[in-house]
Amino acid sequence: MPADAHITPKERIAKDLAAVPRKPGAAKPDSIIVADNVTRRFGGMTAVDVHHLEIQRGAITALIGPNGAGKTTLFNLLTGFDKPNSGEWSFDGKEVSRMSAAKVARAGMVRTFQLTKALSRMTVLENMRLGATDQSGEGLLRSLVPPLWRTREAEITAQATELLERFKLDTKAADFAGSLSGGQRKLLEMARALMTKPTMVMLDEPMAGVNPALTQSLLGHIQDLRDEGMTVLFVEHDMHMVRHISDWVVVMAEGRVVAEGPPATIMQDEAVVDAYLGAHHETDLGDDSLLDDEVLVELEAEAEAEEHRTQEDA
Amino acid sequence: MDWTRILTNVVGEIFAPATAAYALAAIGLNVHFGMTGLINMGQAGFMLMGAYGYAIATMNGWPVWMAVIAALTAAAVFAVILGIPTLSLRGDYLAIVTIAAAEIARLTVRSSSLTAVTGGNSGISGNDFKGSFQNACPLPDGSWSLGPFQYSNCLSNSWWLRIVAWSLVVIAIVLVWRWMRSPWGRVLKGIREDEDAVRSLGKNVYGYKMQALVLGGLFGALGGMIYVLPSAVQADALGRTLTFNVWTILLLGGAATVFGPLLGSILMWTVLMFIKSTLRDLPFDIVSSTQAEAFSWVLVGVTLMLLVIFRPQGILGDRKEVAIDAR
Amino acid sequence: MQLTAPSSPTNPRPPTERRRRPGSSGPRRVWHASLATTLLALIGLLLASPAASAATNDPCTPDPQTACLIGTMRTAAGDPAVGVQLEVTGPDVSTTVTTGDDGRWTLAVTQAGDYTVTLDVATLPAGETLRDPSTTSRVVSVELGRQGGALFPLGTPQTGGTATATPSPGESTGGDTGADPTTSAPTGGGSNRVAQQFANGLVFGLLLALASVGLSLVYGTTGLSSFSHGEQVTLGAIMAYVFTQLVGLPLWLSAAIAIAIGGASGWLQDAGIWSPLRKRRVGTTQQMIVTIGLSMALQYLFQFLFGGGRLRIVTTSSSPVYIGPVVLSVQTLLSALIAIFVLGAVAYFLLFTRTGRATRAVSDNPALAAASGIGVERVIRTVWVGATALAALGGVLTGLYFQATTWNMGGTILLLMFAAVTLGGLGTAFGALAGSLVIGIVSEMASLVMPSDMRYAGALLILILVLLVRPQGILGRADRVG
Known part of the structure; x- marks a missing residue:
C-alpha cells in the first residue's frame, strides 16, 4: 500500500491500537499472547491474578507497576520459569502454558533477566555462540566429530560477530563476560537472546543499573527490534523510557492488570495513580480485607521476597 | 632408612593401576564438577557399580566385554536414578543425595542378606572374577622386569592391567579434551555458569545435566573396575573416603582442565607413598603401619582443606576460570 | 550458589559485630x-544405674600379626549372657572360649583364614534359646589386622532368622569403614x-x-x-x-x-x-x-x-x-x-x-x-x-x-x-x-x-x-x- 509506505512502524502500530479500548484485558487486533485466568500463589499470598491479557504482535508493550505488583512473576510464568496455580495462555497460536522454559524459548519467546545473567567465565563470543540454535555439535556424540558441526559453527560465528558489531561489543569478543560493565552485560544478554532468532523478546528491566551513556543506544536497539518485526514486552520502572519507546502500556498492581492504554495517556488513568500513590489510597474503606494487617504483611513479604530473590540471582 | 626402596616405591606409584583408576574416576568427576558444576559427592558409588557390576557379571560366566557393558550399564542406571530427583534441585541437595545414594549402594552390597550375590561384607575375592581378564592377556606367561619394577605379565597386579588401565586413561583424556572444546562442552560450561541463562536460550538443561552425570559416572565405573582388578572387591573400600580422595585429586590437579585429574592422581599417590614408606622406615617403630596409613589420610584431608581455601583452581587451573560452584 | 566470584552476594551477611544488647x-x-x-x-x-562388675575377656586388638574373633551374647531381654561356651576351630587353633560378665568373648588368632565357631547350646542361661535353633555354628573368615564377629542371637525361634557372621575391617587399609559401631546396638527382646x-x-x-x-x-x-x-x-x-x-x-x-x-x-x-x-x-x-x-x-x-x-x-x-x-x-x-x-x-x-x-x-x-x-x-x-x-x-x-x-x-x-x-x-x-x-x-x-x-x-x-x-x-x- 503506497499510502503506508512512508509511515514508520511506530505510527502504523499506533494506528492499529487506536481502536483498542483503554481497559484491562482489552482485546487487540493481532494478539501474539493471549492469557486467561493466570494465578500464582506463594503460601497464602496471591502474587499474580490476571483474568485476561493480550499482547499485540509487532508492538513494544511495557509492563509497569509498583514494587511487588507481580510483574516479574508474570514474566516468569509466561516464559516457563515458574509454574502457575491455574490459567492458560497461548503464544503465536500455540498453547505454551506449563511448557518448560527451554521449550518456550525454542517456540520463539526469549527473555532476559533483571539481574543480567552473563556467563562470566566464558568469553563474550562464547556467550553469543551459546545462544545459537540448530548446532548439531551440541549433541553428546556428534560433538566428538568436528566435521559434522564445523560449517554450522562458522555460520554461528559470523552471525555472532555481526550482532556484536551492531551492539558495539565486537572489540570485547575475546574478553571474559565477567569483565564487562553492567550496561555492556545488558547489551550482551540482549544480543545473545537475538542469536536464537526469536519472534518475541521479553526484557526484564533492561535499563536497571545501566550507565546513562548507554541508555540511548539500548533504547535504540529495542526500537530496532520492533522495526525488524519482533514483538517486545518489557518490565520497566523508568516512566521516561516507557513513554519514549513503548506502543502500549499494561499496568499491574497487587497481581492484577489494573489498566491498559497508550503511553501518552496511561498516567492519567485513575487506577494507575492509585497503584503508584499507595495501593489502597482512596479505595473503598468499607472493604475490611484491605485494612487487615495480614494483607499488609503479605504485601511486604512479597516485596521482600522479590528483593531477596534478586539478591540471590546476582 | 632404605632410600632406594622408598624411591622405587614412589616411582612405581606413577604407573600403578590404582593411580590410573583414580585418574579415571577424577576425569569422571571433572565432567560432573569441572565441566558442568555438579557437586557429586558419590563418585565412589559409581566406582562401586563398575566394580561389582563387572565382578558379578564375570562370576556368572559372562565374557569380559559383556561384563564391562554390564558394569557400565549399572553405573548409567545408577546415574539416571540419582539424577531424576536431584538435577532440578539446588546444588547442596545434589551433594547430599549423591553421597547418600553411594552409601545406600555400599550398605546394600555389603549386606549379609546378599552374600550369595555380592559376597556380603567380605566382598568378592580376586580369584573369583579376575580369570577372564587375565585370559584375555596377549602377553606370554611369566613376568617381566623394567629396571627395579618386576610384575607378572598377566596375573593380578600385572603389566597387562597397566597397559589396559593407562590406555583407558589416554582415551578418556582425548575424549574429554574433544568434549571441552565442542559446542556440547560449551553448553555444559554455560550450565556451570548459570543454568537459567542457558535455559532461557532454549537448551534442555536437565537433559544436558543428565548426560554429564551419566558420562562422568561411566568414567567412574571404568575407574572402579581398574581399581579392583589388582586385588579384590570389598564394599568398604568403595566408600566415602574414596570419593573424598577423588575430589582431592581433582582439586589438586585443577578442575575444568584436561590434564588436572591425571596430574592430581600421580602427584597424590607418589607423595602419599613417599610419606608412608618413610614413616614405616623410621627407627624404633614410632608409628605402626596402620598409623602411617591413618596419618596419610589426615594429610589428604588437610590438603583438601588448604586447596579449597587457598587455591581452588589447583595446579593447572586458571583462577579466572575456575570456581567451586554449586548447580 | 555462586561461590568464588568475589562479587557474589550469596552470603550477604555483613560480618560486622553490632553493639551488645543489654541482656536480661x-x-x-x-x-x-x-x-x-x-x-x-x-x-x-x-x-x-545398677551395674555388674566390668570384665572383658583378654581384650584383643587387631594388628598386622593378629586377627580378632569377637562376639557378644545377649539374652532375649538384652542382658549379657554370661558363661556361654563356644568352641573355635581353625587353621592354628582349637579352643573353647567363654563369655564374660558383659556377654562378650574374644579370641586372638595369628593366622588368617576360616574359623568355625560352634555354640554349646547347653551352656546357654536357663530358658534361653537360639532365635534360629538350626544354626549353632558359624564360619568366620578373618584377615590379619581385622576382626571378625560371630553373633548368635537369642530369643524366640522364628523362621528366617539366622545367626550372622560379621567380619568387620577393624584396621582397614585405605578402606572406609572401620569396626561398625552399630552391630551391637541393643536389639531388645520385648514381647x-x-x-x-x-x-x-x-x-x-x-x-x-x-x-x-x-x-x-x-x-x-x-x-x-x-x-x-x-x-x-x-x-x-x-x-x-x-x-x-x-x-x-x-x-x-x-x-x-x-x-x-x-x-x-x-x-x-x-x-x-x-x-x-x-x-x-x-x-x-x-x-x-x-x-x-x-x-x-x-x-x-x-x-x-x-x-x-x-x-x-x-x-x-x-x-x-x-x-x-x-x-x-x-x-x-x-x-x-x-x-x-x-x-x-x-x-x-x-x-x-x-x-x-x-x-x-x-x-x-x-x-x-x-x-x-x-x-x-x-x-x-x-x-x-x-x-x-x-x-x-x-x-x-x-x-x-x-x-x-x-x-x-x-x-x-x-x-x-x-x-x-x-x-x-x-x-x-x-x-x-x-x-x-x-x-x-x-x-x-x-x-x-x-x-x-x-x-x-x-x-x-x-x-x-x-x-x-x-x-x-x-x-x-x-x-x-x-
Whole structure:
C-alpha cells in the first residue's frame, strides 16, 4: 500500500491500537499472547491474578507497576520459569502454558533477566555462540566429530560477530563476560537472546543499573527490534523510557492488570495513580480485607521476597 | 632408612593401576564438577557399580566385554536414578543425595542378606572374577622386569592391567579434551555458569545435566573396575573416603582442565607413598603401619582443606576460570 | 550458589559485630544454672544405674600379626549372657572360649583364614534359646589386622532368622569403614517386636536429634552443610572414653568434660576457620568442601590416636526396664530422658531467650537481622559452640547406646543426621527434631522388613524419596522461585 509506505512502524502500530479500548484485558487486533485466568500463589499470598491479557504482535508493550505488583512473576510464568496455580495462555497460536522454559524459548519467546545473567567465565563470543540454535555439535556424540558441526559453527560465528558489531561489543569478543560493565552485560544478554532468532523478546528491566551513556543506544536497539518485526514486552520502572519507546502500556498492581492504554495517556488513568500513590489510597474503606494487617504483611513479604530473590540471582 | 626402596616405591606409584583408576574416576568427576558444576559427592558409588557390576557379571560366566557393558550399564542406571530427583534441585541437595545414594549402594552390597550375590561384607575375592581378564592377556606367561619394577605379565597386579588401565586413561583424556572444546562442552560450561541463562536460550538443561552425570559416572565405573582388578572387591573400600580422595585429586590437579585429574592422581599417590614408606622406615617403630596409613589420610584431608581455601583452581587451573560452584 | 566470584552476594551477611544488647542476664543465669544442675543430676543417675562388675575377656586388638574373633551374647531381654561356651576351630587353633560378665568373648588368632565357631547350646542361661535353633555354628573368615564377629542371637525361634557372621575391617587399609559401631546396638527382646523397634527408634531418634539440631542451626545461620559434624559427635564419645577409661573419672564428669571440649572445639573452629572464611566471602559450597577435608582429617586423626577398634565408654552393663511390651535398659532410658530434657532446653532457648530469638532471626534473614542490630557474627559463634556441645552430648549418649564408640562412629551417622535435617526442611531446628525422630524410627523399624544391616539404607532412601516429592522438607516452606 503506497499510502503506508512512508509511515514508520511506530505510527502504523499506533494506528492499529487506536481502536483498542483503554481497559484491562482489552482485546487487540493481532494478539501474539493471549492469557486467561493466570494465578500464582506463594503460601497464602496471591502474587499474580490476571483474568485476561493480550499482547499485540509487532508492538513494544511495557509492563509497569509498583514494587511487588507481580510483574516479574508474570514474566516468569509466561516464559516457563515458574509454574502457575491455574490459567492458560497461548503464544503465536500455540498453547505454551506449563511448557518448560527451554521449550518456550525454542517456540520463539526469549527473555532476559533483571539481574543480567552473563556467563562470566566464558568469553563474550562464547556467550553469543551459546545462544545459537540448530548446532548439531551440541549433541553428546556428534560433538566428538568436528566435521559434522564445523560449517554450522562458522555460520554461528559470523552471525555472532555481526550482532556484536551492531551492539558495539565486537572489540570485547575475546574478553571474559565477567569483565564487562553492567550496561555492556545488558547489551550482551540482549544480543545473545537475538542469536536464537526469536519472534518475541521479553526484557526484564533492561535499563536497571545501566550507565546513562548507554541508555540511548539500548533504547535504540529495542526500537530496532520492533522495526525488524519482533514483538517486545518489557518490565520497566523508568516512566521516561516507557513513554519514549513503548506502543502500549499494561499496568499491574497487587497481581492484577489494573489498566491498559497508550503511553501518552496511561498516567492519567485513575487506577494507575492509585497503584503508584499507595495501593489502597482512596479505595473503598468499607472493604475490611484491605485494612487487615495480614494483607499488609503479605504485601511486604512479597516485596521482600522479590528483593531477596534478586539478591540471590546476582 | 632404605632410600632406594622408598624411591622405587614412589616411582612405581606413577604407573600403578590404582593411580590410573583414580585418574579415571577424577576425569569422571571433572565432567560432573569441572565441566558442568555438579557437586557429586558419590563418585565412589559409581566406582562401586563398575566394580561389582563387572565382578558379578564375570562370576556368572559372562565374557569380559559383556561384563564391562554390564558394569557400565549399572553405573548409567545408577546415574539416571540419582539424577531424576536431584538435577532440578539446588546444588547442596545434589551433594547430599549423591553421597547418600553411594552409601545406600555400599550398605546394600555389603549386606549379609546378599552374600550369595555380592559376597556380603567380605566382598568378592580376586580369584573369583579376575580369570577372564587375565585370559584375555596377549602377553606370554611369566613376568617381566623394567629396571627395579618386576610384575607378572598377566596375573593380578600385572603389566597387562597397566597397559589396559593407562590406555583407558589416554582415551578418556582425548575424549574429554574433544568434549571441552565442542559446542556440547560449551553448553555444559554455560550450565556451570548459570543454568537459567542457558535455559532461557532454549537448551534442555536437565537433559544436558543428565548426560554429564551419566558420562562422568561411566568414567567412574571404568575407574572402579581398574581399581579392583589388582586385588579384590570389598564394599568398604568403595566408600566415602574414596570419593573424598577423588575430589582431592581433582582439586589438586585443577578442575575444568584436561590434564588436572591425571596430574592430581600421580602427584597424590607418589607423595602419599613417599610419606608412608618413610614413616614405616623410621627407627624404633614410632608409628605402626596402620598409623602411617591413618596419618596419610589426615594429610589428604588437610590438603583438601588448604586447596579449597587457598587455591581452588589447583595446579593447572586458571583462577579466572575456575570456581567451586554449586548447580 | 555462586561461590568464588568475589562479587557474589550469596552470603550477604555483613560480618560486622553490632553493639551488645543489654541482656536480661539475671534470670537467664539462674535458668542456665538450673539447667546445668538438672543435667548433671540426670547424668549422675545414669552412672548410678545398677551395674555388674566390668570384665572383658583378654581384650584383643587387631594388628598386622593378629586377627580378632569377637562376639557378644545377649539374652532375649538384652542382658549379657554370661558363661556361654563356644568352641573355635581353625587353621592354628582349637579352643573353647567363654563369655564374660558383659556377654562378650574374644579370641586372638595369628593366622588368617576360616574359623568355625560352634555354640554349646547347653551352656546357654536357663530358658534361653537360639532365635534360629538350626544354626549353632558359624564360619568366620578373618584377615590379619581385622576382626571378625560371630553373633548368635537369642530369643524366640522364628523362621528366617539366622545367626550372622560379621567380619568387620577393624584396621582397614585405605578402606572406609572401620569396626561398625552399630552391630551391637541393643536389639531388645520385648514381647512385641514392632513396639520394641519403635521404642528403640524413638530413643535413637532423640539421640540423633541432639546432633542434627546443631547441624540444622549451623546451616540455618551460615548456609553451611557441615560434613565434619559427625566428627564432633565422635569427639564427644571419644573424650568420654578418654576420661572414663584412661583417666578414670566418673562418667558424669567425663561427659561434662567431653561436652565442654566439644563446645570449645566449636568456638575454636569458628574463630579459626569459618569466621575468617566468611569474612573472605568464601562461598558456602567451597566451605562445605572444606568441612569434608576437615572431616577426613579428624576421622583419621582419631584412628591414628585411638586405633580402629571399639572403645567402650563404660564396661558395665545396665539392667533392663520393662515398659509394657517394651524392654529398654536403664541407661538407654536415662539417655533418652537427658536428650528430651536438653532438646526441651534448646527449644526454650530458641523460643524465649533473647539470643535464641536472635538466632532464629539470623536464620530467617541475616541481612535484615544485621540491619535490626543483631550481632550476626556473635550469634553464629554461639550457634557453633552450642551445636558442637550438643553434638558432643549426642556422641556420649550414642556411644553409650551402641555400647562402644569407634573412630568413625560420627561418620556412620552423619548421613542420618543430614537425612533428618533435610527431611525437616534445611535450616529449621524444629524440623530437624521431627526429622530425627522419623529417621530414628524408620531406621530401627526398617529391620522388621529388611535385613538389619541395611536399615540405614532404608532411612537414606526415604531422604531421597522425600526430596523427590517435597524438596523443601516436611516442615519447610516452598520458596518463591524465578
